[in-house]
Amino acid sequence: MISSAQINDHTKLQASALFERAKIQTGSKMLAYRSVAKAIGVHHEWFRKYLRGYEGQGAKEPKATVYENIRANYEAFCNRVEQENEKDELRLQALRRGPNARTEGISEKSGS
Template sequence: MSTAALSTNISRIAAQFLIARAERQTGSRMAAYEIVAKNVGTSAEWLRKFINGSEAKEPKWSVGWSLIDHCNRVLCTRVEQEMDQERSQIIALKRDIDAVASSLNRVVEIAEGAQALAASSSENET
């Protein structure tokens, strides 16, 4: 497969991903075409034809690159948001675990102190 064909295939996959994502956000496939087309500098009509593989000319280098770049930025943002969310959940869980561990440590210390006191008392009585 030539570099140009590979680039076109990757651009088409990126476009499909971006359209699907925008459609989930807007609830409208036609609005999704408009939004993505605006973001990458082309028309919604061309984008529909390009994704369907019918009648659309190959993308200009700038449009193909814009599709790939925009998709990359969307994916990176999504991954970073998920990592931040996971990090926040982990920090909250760590805080809860530390609080429980601290409470349990105090209970153990009190129990050990009571045992030591009881042992000391019984030694004094004998």
């Protein structure tokens, strides 16, 4: 059986990943807190306290709906990363075929 502490720890890791990605995208910690908090339906100050979790100063454990919102946002984030990786892999394969790989079919079709 999974304890609530284990669920909270796992959820905090997911929330942290969302925050780190938002921080890279926005270039600002505070904007990242606000962005992720808005996406998961909580106040940015609560989210900041939840992630930082200083003893005695951490946020209260989230409600089940917040856990679900974090999970859903994390899953969407992972799907986007997988799609980006697939696109990058296709680009890499095209580059490995050589510089003319993209234009070979064009010149053949035009009758050149």
